[in-house]
Amino acid sequence: MITPAQQHWQNVMAQRAGRANEGVDHAARTAHEEVLYRLRLAQARLNGVQARSAKAAIKKELLPDFSGWIEGTLEADGGQQDEVIATLMVWAIDCSDLPLALRIGAYVVRHNLIMPDNFSRTAATVLTEEICNPILTQAGTDADADLSAFIEPLDTLREIVTDQDMPDEVRAKLCKACAFARRGLTDADNMALSLKLLREAMHLNPNAGVKREIATLSRALKKADSAAAPEDASAQQAQDESSKSKKTTRKHATRKTTATQKAKRG
Numbered sequence: 001m002i003t004p005a006q007q008h009w010q011n012v013m014a015q016r017a018g019r020a021n022e023g024v025d026h027a028a029r030t031a032h033e034e035v036l037y038r039l040r041l042a043q044a045r046l047n048g049v050q051a052r053s054a055k056a057a058i059k060k061e062l063l064p065d066f067s068g069w070i071e072g073t074l075e076a077d078g079g080q081q082d083e084v085i086a087t088l089m090v091w092a093i094d095c096s097d098l099p100l101a102l103r104i105g106a107y108v109v110r111h112n113l114i115m116p117d118n119f120s121r122t123a124a125t126v127l128t129e130e131i132c133n134p135i136l137t138q139a140g141t142d143a144d145a146d147l148s149a150f151i152e153p154l155d156t157l158r159e160i161v162t163d164q165d166m167p168d169e170v171r172a173k174l175c176k177a178c179a180f181a182r183r184g185l186t187d188a189d190n191m192a193l194s195l196k197l198l199r200e201a202m203h204l205n206p207n208a209g210v211k212r213e214i215a216t217l218s219r220a221l222k223k224a225d226s227a228a229a230p231e232d233a234s235a236q237q238a239q240d241e242s243s244k245s246k247k248t249t250r251k252h253a254t255r256k257t258t259a260t261q262k263a264k265r266g
Contacts, residue, residue, distance in 0.1 A: 002065045010035065010068025011075075018076025032084070035069050039084050060095040063088065074103060079111030086115050086123065093130045098153040101131065106160050124164035131157055132170075132177040139180040150181040172205035179213070191221050 002010075013031030042062050049055050066088055073085050089108055092101035105127040107113075112123070119126050131153070138145050154177055161174070179197035182190045195217045201208040 002068075007068035010066070011072035014069045014072025015076040018073055018078025018080060032082070035066065035084050038065065039087060056094045056096075059091045060097075063091055063095060063097070063100075070100075070104065074107055077107065079107075079113070081113055083116050086113050089123075090119075090126065090130060093127075098131065098150075101127070102153060102156050102160065105157075109160055109164060122164070122166065124161045125166045125170050128157060128161055128166060128174050129170050132173040135177045136173060136180065139177075139183075146184055147181040148184055150177070154178045154181055168204040169208075172201040172208045175201035175204065176208055176210055179210075183213075186220075188221070188224055191217060191224070195221060 010031070013028050014035075017028035017032055042058075042065075046055055046058055049058060066084070069084060070088060073082065085104060086108055089101055089104040092098075092104060105123070108123045109127060115121060115123050115126055121129070135147065135150055135154070139147060154174070158174060158178060161171075175197045179194040179201070182194045185191070185194075195214065198210045198214045198217065201210050202214065
């Protein structure tokens with residue numbers, strides 16, 4: 001674990017590196033080399049571990065050692081190619097720290113940073129797939145799982161990658177995950193949005209595996225609409241009767257006033 005002073009130094013050097021658009025900041029370059037060396041040591045440690053859960057635990061332990069570099073890079077918003085920041089985006093996903101992953105991801109995607117060679121995919125594709133895959137796995141293995149906590153992160157992800165080029169199959173995963181995150185919500189608006197997302201996933205990838213969900217949700221929406229129709233009709237009838245009653249009351253009041261005025265004149 002690095003000290004607060006080391007975190008501050010990372011932060012300052014990352015900002016200097018991000019703002020060194022002209023010329024070379026030798027101190028910032030040296031700082032980046034040191035952070036990259038720290039990353040290499042961490043990767044060597046991870047290479048000795050096979051279990052995915054154990055790797056995630058190590059990444060969660062080590063991620064704070066790069067917090068200064070992360071914050072400084074995001075604050076400077078320079079957009080320089082950086083293997084460290086791109087790798088840490090994936091680490092944050094692996095640690096289930098989606099808020100941090102999306103903060104870094106928004107930066108990496110916006111500046112079109114190239115992912116390290118071992119990923120062989122664009123940043124937008126990596127960000128989308130690595131976030132969606134575990135959610136879809138959970139949805140597929142537990143039909144009763146409450147996935148509503150993923151609604152906000154997934155909606156943020158959709159905003160980040162909306163204009164990015166990626167395989168249709170990957171975007172279909174995002175649509176499917178966004179729909180599945182809402183499956184516990186039974187209000188008409190969310191069900192309609194889920195159905196729209198599932199149909200989009202189906203359009204992007206006919207093998208997305210959402211045909212049954214589309215059919216089920218379509219029936220549920222029709223049932224909800226049918227149940228709402230009598231209620232709407234009753235409400236309209238009540239409104240009409242209320243309006244009619246008010247008009248009748250006003251007529252009676254007008255007649256009474258007229259009669260009173262005539263009596264006074266007489």
